[in-house]
Amino acid sequence: xxxxxxxxxxxxxxxxxxxxxxxxxxxxxxxxxxxxxxxxxxxxxxxxxxxxxxxxxxxxxxxxxxxxxxxxxxxxxxxxxxxxxxxxxxxxxxxxxxxxxxxxxxxxxxxxxxxxxxxxxxxxxxxxxxxxxxxxxxxxxxxxxxxxxxxxxxxxxxxxxxxxxxxxxxxxxxxxxxxxxxxxxxxxxxxxxxxxxxxxxxxxxxxxxxxxxxxxxxxxxxxxxxxxxxxxxxxxxxxxxxxxxxxxxxxxxxxxxxxxxxxxxxxxxxxx
Numbered sequence: 001x002x003x004x005x006x007x008x009x010x011x012x013x014x015x016x017x018x019x020x021x022x023x024x025x026x027x028x029x030x031x032x033x034x035x036x037x038x039x040x041x042x043x044x045x046x047x048x049x050x051x052x053x054x055x056x057x058x059x060x061x062x063x064x065x066x067x068x069x070x071x072x073x074x075x076x077x078x079x080x081x082x083x084x085x086x087x088x089x090x091x092x093x094x095x096x097x098x099x100x101x102x103x104x105x106x107x108x109x110x111x112x113x114x115x116x117x118x119x120x121x122x123x124x125x126x127x128x129x130x131x132x133x134x135x136x137x138x139x140x141x142x143x144x145x146x147x148x149x150x151x152x153x154x155x156x157x158x159x160x161x162x163x164x165x166x167x168x169x170x171x172x173x174x175x176x177x178x179x180x181x182x183x184x185x186x187x188x189x190x191x192x193x194x195x196x197x198x199x200x201x202x203x204x205x206x207x208x209x210x211x212x213x214x215x216x217x218x219x220x221x222x223x224x225x226x227x228x229x230x231x232x233x234x235x236x237x238x239x240x241x242x243x244x245x246x247x248x249x250x251x252x253x254x255x256x257x258x259x260x261x262x263x264x265x266x267x268x269x270x271x272x
Contacts, residue, residue, distance in 0.1 A: 008028065031057075033229070036232030043067060077097070124157075148171075216256045
């Protein structure tokens with residue numbers, strides 16, 4: 001099976017909820033999506049920039065299931081996110097220090113030129129230059145899928161709009177889908193997976209709904225990363241021949257389990 005290369009950030013996160021849930025954790029869309037895809041049986045490589053503080057991740061038990069050959073290390077600190085949610089799991093405030101991820105676009109462009117026939121997923125989040133990355137993928141006629149992050153989705157969707165009809169799959173939440181509808185004719189998009197928290201997720205192909213699935217009920221401990229888990233699981237199952245409905249059912253179940261499970265701790269560097 002062809003490897004899935006996931007372009008995005010790996011970060012140190014702090015999540016906060018009004019009921020005192022949350023805390024420090026390992027995060028970033030490139031990591032969480034890659035782990036979900038690997039767990040579902042697909043070989044996956046994060047295309048990312050790690051700072052000195054997270055340079056040891058490829059040796060950490062549980063993370064060594066990933067193919068780390070597409071990552072680079074840079075002097076400095078990795079991306080950090082401070083994420084505040086309300087009791088309904090909606091993100092209300094985000095503070096970010098991108099750190100060494102400011103070099104992600106340059107690294108991703110170089111990697112794509114070295115692997116022009118690869119299969120890619122692009123996490124369209126700042127500081128990535130989404131237009132440059134998607135334009136390069138389209139130029140290579142590579143297969144690629146895309147997701148967004150609500151705080152930057154409006155700007156990223158506008159920047160990416162020209163190339164979105166060439167994507168195999170787009171992943172958005174309900175609010176991002178409304179932004180998408182304002183920017184592009186969604187009838188031109190081959191496959192859009194739309195999530196809505198605990199409510200039904202749906203798949204639309206060229207504007208027509210073809211599948212839906214209600215996530216199993218699990219009391220949420222941590223919602224940050226649920227969409228990444230769903231996307232990685234969906235892509236892995238589709239690549240193994242699952243139907244859209246089957247892949248969506250597996251993906252919603254994986255996301256529901258993820259929100260109920262403990263977060264990934266930030267691993268201490270190995271000594272010696």
